[in-house]
Amino acid sequence: xxxxxxxxxxxxxxxxxxxxxxxxxxxxxxxxxxxxxxxxxxxxxxxxxxxxxxxxxxxxxxxxxxxxxxxxxxxxxxxxxxxxxxxxxxxxxxxxxxxxxxxxxxxxxxxxxxxxxxxxxxxxxxxxxxxxxxxxxxxxxxxxxxxxxxxxxxxxxxxxxxxxxxxxxxxxxxxxxxxxxxxxxxxxxxxxxxxxxxxxxxxxxxxxxxxxxxxxxxxxxxxxxxxxxxxxxxxxxxxxxxxxxxxxxxxxxxxxxxxxxxxxxxxxxxxxxxxxxxxxxxxxxxxxxxxxxxxxxxxxxxxxxxxxxxxxxxxxxxxxxxxxxxxxxxxxxxxxxxxxxxxxxxxxxxxxxxxxxxxxxxxxxxxxxxxxxxxxxxxxxxxxxxxxxxxxxxxxxxxxxxxxxxxxxxxxxxxxxxxxxxxxxxxxxxxxxxxxxxxxxxxxxxxxxxxxxxxxxxxxxxxxxxxxxxxx
Amino acid sequence: xxxxxxxxxxxxxxxxxxxxxxxxxxxxxxxxxxxxxxxxxxxxxxxxxxxxxxxxxxxxxxxxxxxxxxxxxxxxxxxxxxxxxxxxxxxxxxxxxxxxxxxxxxxxxxxxxxxxxxxxxxxxxxxxxxxxxxxxxxxxxxxxxxxxxxxxxxxxxxxxxxxxxxxxxxxxxxxxxxxxxxxxxxxxxxxxxxxxxxxxxxxxxxxxxxxxxxxxxxxxxxxxxxxxxxxxxxxxxxxxxxxxxxxxxxxxxxxxxxxxxxxxxxxxxxxxxxxxxxxxxxxxxxxxxxxxxxxxxxxxxxxxxxxxxxxxxxxxxxxxxxxxxxxxxxxxxxxxxxxxxxxxxxxxxxxxxxxxxxxxxxxxxxxxxxxxxxxxxxxxxxxxxxxxxxxxxxxxxxxxxxxxxxxxxxxxxxxxxxxxxxxxxxxxxxxxxxxxxxxxxxxxxxxxxxxxxxxxxxxxxxxxxxxxxxxx
Numbered sequence: 023x024x025x026x027x028x029x030x031x032x033x034x035x036x037x038x039x040x041x042x043x044x045x046x047x048x049x050x051x052x053x054x055x056x057x058x059x060x061x062x063x064x065x066x067x068x069x070x071x072x073x074x075x076x077x078x079x080x081x082x083x084x085x086x087x088x089x090x091x092x093x094x095x096x097x098x099x100x101x102x103x104x105x106x107x108x109x110x111x112x113x114x115x116x117x118x119x120x121x122x123x124x125x126x127x128x129x130x131x132x133x134x135x136x137x138x139x140x141x142x143x144x145x146x147x148x149x150x151x152x153x154x155x156x157x158x159x160x161x162x163x164x165x166x167x168x169x170x171x172x173x174x175x176x177x178x179x180x181x182x183x184x185x186x187x188x189x190x191x192x193x194x195x196x197x198x199x200x201x202x203x204x205x206x207x208x209x210x211x212x213x214x215x216x217x218x219x220x221x222x223x224x225x226x227x228x229x230x231x232x233x234x235x236x237x238x239x240x241x242x243x244x245x246x247x248x249x250x251x252x253x254x255x256x257x258x259x260x261x262x263x264x265x266x267x268x269x270x271x272x273x274x275x276x277x278x279x280x281x282x283x284x285x286x287x288x289x290x291x292x293x294x295x296x297x298x299x300x301x302x303x304x305x306x307x308x309x310x311x312x313x314x315x316x317x318x319x320x321x322x323x324x325x326x327x328x329x330x331x332x333x334x335x336x337x338x339x340x341x342x343x344x345x346x347x348x349x350x351x352x353x354x355x356x357x358x359x360x361x362x363x364x365x366x367x368x369x370x371x372x373x374x375x376x377x378x379x380x381x382x383x384x385x386x387x388x389x390x391x392x393x394x395x396x397x398x399x400x401x402x403x404x405x406x407x408x409x410x411x412x413x414x415x416x417x418x419x420x421x422x423x424x425x426x427x428x429x430x431x432x433x434x435x436x437x438x439x440x441x442x443x444x445x446x447x448x449x450x451x452x453x454x455x456x457x458x459x460x461x462x463x464x465x466x467x468x469x470x471x472x473x474x475x476x477x478x479x480x481x482x483x484x485x486x487x488x489x490x491x492x493x494x
Numbered sequence: 495x496x497x498x499x500x501x502x503x504x505x506x507x508x509x510x511x512x513x514x515x516x517x518x519x520x521x522x523x524x525x526x527x528x529x530x531x532x533x534x535x536x537x538x539x540x541x542x543x544x545x546x547x548x549x550x551x552x553x554x555x556x557x558x559x560x561x562x563x564x565x566x567x568x569x570x571x572x573x574x575x576x577x578x579x580x581x582x583x584x585x586x587x588x589x590x591x592x593x594x595x596x597x598x599x600x601x602x603x604x605x606x607x608x609x610x611x612x613x614x615x616x617x618x619x620x621x622x623x624x625x626x627x628x629x630x631x632x633x634x635x636x637x638x639x640x641x642x643x644x645x646x647x648x649x650x651x652x653x654x655x656x657x658x659x660x661x662x663x664x665x666x667x668x669x670x671x672x673x674x675x676x677x678x679x680x681x682x683x684x685x686x687x688x689x690x691x692x693x694x695x696x697x698x699x700x701x702x703x704x705x706x707x708x709x710x711x712x713x714x715x716x717x718x719x720x721x722x723x724x725x726x727x728x729x730x731x732x733x734x735x736x737x738x739x740x741x742x743x744x745x746x747x748x749x750x751x752x753x754x755x756x757x758x759x760x761x762x763x764x765x766x767x768x769x770x771x772x773x774x775x776x777x778x779x780x781x782x783x784x785x786x787x788x789x790x791x792x793x794x795x796x797x798x799x800x801x802x803x804x805x806x807x808x809x810x811x812x813x814x815x816x817x818x819x820x821x822x823x824x825x826x827x828x829x830x831x832x833x834x835x836x837x838x839x840x841x842x843x844x845x846x847x848x849x850x851x852x853x854x855x856x857x858x859x860x861x862x863x864x865x866x867x868x869x870x871x872x873x874x875x876x877x878x879x880x881x882x883x884x885x886x887x888x889x890x891x892x893x894x895x896x897x898x899x900x901x902x903x904x905x906x907x908x909x910x911x912x913x914x915x916x917x918x919x920x921x922x923x924x925x926x927x928x929x930x931x932x933x934x935x936x937x938x939x940x941x942x943x944x945x946x947x948x949x950x951x952x953x954x955x956x957x958x959x960x961x962x963x964x965x966x
Binding site: 084086087088089090135136137139140141142144147148151152155156160162163164165166199200201202203206209210214227230231234235236331334335336337338339359360361362363364365366367368383386387389390 | 556558559560561562607608609611612613614616619620623624627628632634635636637638671672673674675678681682686699702703706707708803806807808809810811831832833834835836837838839840855858859861862863865
């Protein structure tokens with residue numbers, strides 16, 4: 023072959039070498055240039071196309087490196103047999119509906135799961151990610167430490183000490199892509215031959231994952247202070263899963279007395295552990311923040327779980343476990359079985375975000391924003407004191423509303439839906455026996471998450487709830 | 495308070511408003527400005543500092559949004575009670591040693607786990623990530639579809655059809671952060687009341703995770719074509735885990751006859767499945783690529799697993815499952831229990847990387863690079879034909895080397911180590927009875943991965959192996 027009639031467009035944003043590369047690749051793919059066929063010399067093609075020889079060389083080199091051409095020394099370039107090469111064409115993918123775990127077509131959605139992302143410092147996050155992705159950081163694309171990046175664990179360690187009173191070394195921290203991953207790791211460290219006590223109502227998601235992982239589970243009722251210790255003792259469980267900072271969904275803040283009782287229960291027998299899920303403790307609006315249960319643990323009985331899903335963004339997918347020292351040995355052994363579940367670039371981005379002070383600022387800004395929404399919702403709901411009672415306030419990003427208007431839970435949700443407002447049933451969080459009947463919430467109740475609604479949205483939504491719950 | 499003596503540095507790269515912000519924040523933190531204290535008006539402070547009023551306004555607004563100041567209408571700014579605010583100080587984190595699952599101080603390491611990242615298109619990845627992170631994409635920080643982003647699943651679907659002959663719809667694809675996460679999802683879809691047959695030797699990592707998840711396991715010997723079907727039938731397993739494209743670690747490519755026998759086994763009884771782990775099928779150096787087992791499955795019995803760990807980078811942490819249609823119903827139900835384990839930004843970045851053709855180019859480039867290393871290692875090892883025999887060639891990024899020089903596996907590894915070369919024991923991949931004794935590898939053998947070594951490194955390392963295995 024002596025000539026390749028390639029019509030080049032010098033005005034195009036695609037560089038000339040790339041145009042030549044694409045043209046020849048296409049010709050080889052379509053069989054217009056056959057395997058074993060010799061290509062024109064780069065000098066000849068450059069002269070013919072009136073481009074510099076280095077332009078053609080660049081195109082040939084690219085084709086060679088991708089296996090379309092073969093360079094035979096002193097002879098030139100030949101087209102290769104390309105049956106085995108990858109050729110991805112854009113196809114005509116049909117659209118599909120997303121997995122919908124309850125779809126929403128409401129005007130106002132009090133979802134307890136979303137967060138407010140209007141104030142997220144996107145520019146800072148983008149800049150940090152860009153810097154992390156510099157060319158000379160290629161080791162970040164090799165597999166990292168199964169525990170997570172050391173730098174990030176050290177930063178989290180400092181944050182936990184200052185913000186949550188958690189005492190730990192970076193060695194005790196395990197990073198994972200969300201709670202599902204953490205609980206999988208935990209099952210490897212603890213073994214699944216355990217009986218885990220959970221409160222009822224509780225965070226159902228964790229219950230489901232524990233069940234999936236093959237743990238034996240039981241439920242323990244709560245009172246106004248949280249998990250009932252006597253009932254826990256009688257349950258035969260050796261592990262208890264609690265949320266002392268802000269129980270989900272009841273919103274109970276566990277007082278120090280109950281915390282000490284739980285720690286005493288754990289110390290009674292070898293092998294007992296408390297799993298402290300501190301999922302939304304960053305947001306507290308009245309009084310001083312209450313340190314984590316872990317900070318009061320002198321016996322190494324608390325396994326602490328934290329997440330950046332609430333405090334930064336759910337899609338960040340970075341959570342962490344803090345293991346007691348006594349479990350580190352087992353951990354090192356079982357971890358060789360696992361790979362880290364978070365990309366190193368993401369870990370390093372988060373690390374920089376924390377170290378450069380953006381997390382601190384973001385948290386304080388969000389606390390102000392959520393605090394206002396919290397006060398707004400509380401204020402509006404108080405006008406409905408003939409219809410409902412509020413619990414679980416002063417922390418987190420959801421409230422619990424107990425109905426006293428004679429409606430059942432189902433009715434109250436349906437009436438709200440009729441007015442275009444989505445509220446969430448407390449009963450969905452109950453497990454097994456309705457243990458909560460004997461606890462602080464006596465009647466039907468719904469959960470109102472306020473993170474994703476605007477302040478004016480909250481006012482309007484509560485106005486609609488009033489009409490709904492009065493059956494107007 | 496009427497004045498704040500802030501010494502501003504107009505030459506600093508820190509903007510003036512930020513200098514004011516930091517100064518006042520520091521003063522509030524240290525108690526130099528006390529809670530409830532009134533700050534100078536922005537007009538007065540601007541005049542005093544000789545900066546524009548908007549500069550001071552910006553600093554005050556920042557402090558207010560983070561909860562350090564409170565704005566009282568018609569009165570001005572007051573310092574807040576800051577006990578509850580987050581204040582992260584850089585600490586003096588002590589260094590720790592990373593989790594070492596076997597540390598390396600060798601001159602040449604034939605690790606089968608690394609990949610060659612020199613040719614990774616960092617610039618393209620960075621540019622795509624930057625574009626994905628644009629301000630108007632804030633929905634990417636909310637929790638996404640538990641199955642993974644629809645766009646990415648559609649793109650993977652097309653890739654699998656074209657490159658691997660896998661027939662599926664995007665609905666059948668589940669995205670997860672590495673194999674551990676995928677197997678956790680799989681256990682939710684299949685239930686753990688299953689008996690999984692694995693080859694021996696096999697990919698131990700998967701064995702460990704299955705064990706962790708509570709599956710019952712058994713091993714089935716392999717012959718030159720892969721898993722022995724009669725032995726599988728006798729094992730009582732209802733699920734078989736195989737790697738037809740390139741068995742790990744033996745490197746066997748399963749011929750079509752054995753594939754059809756396995757599919758026939760699966761079709762014999764309701765509820766039987768084949769898990770096809772196609773971990774490194776992208777790399778094949780001789781002949782046409784062999785389509786995936788999934789493509790030959792007409793009964794919906796194959797669960798296909800793929801990963802971008804080998805083909806892009808381990809730290810990307812994106813893998814995927816392709817479920818048969820018949821399992822989709824179960825999947826939808828169990829998935830509401832899980833959250834996606836991969837950040838949406840990473841998923842969208844990968845999607846763009848695939849769609850813009852970078853993946854295709856990268857794969858073809860890497861195939862050329864690995865092909866050369868493969869040929870180089872093969873050529874060098876052939877000079878050692880008095881010492882060892884090679885199997886598992888023509889695909890993947892590792893070879894199996896059977897020793898015929900009278901050394902035990904342990905001796906051959908120790909002698910290699912003495913020469914500064916790390917090779918990996920085959921016996922580590924055996925499970926239970928040494929089933930492989932009756933299979934194609936008769937004697938002691940070691941694994942040589944060549945992805946991370948350079949071509950000249952391979953030559954030098956094999957030269958050392960020659961001396962080691964001759965006890966020179």
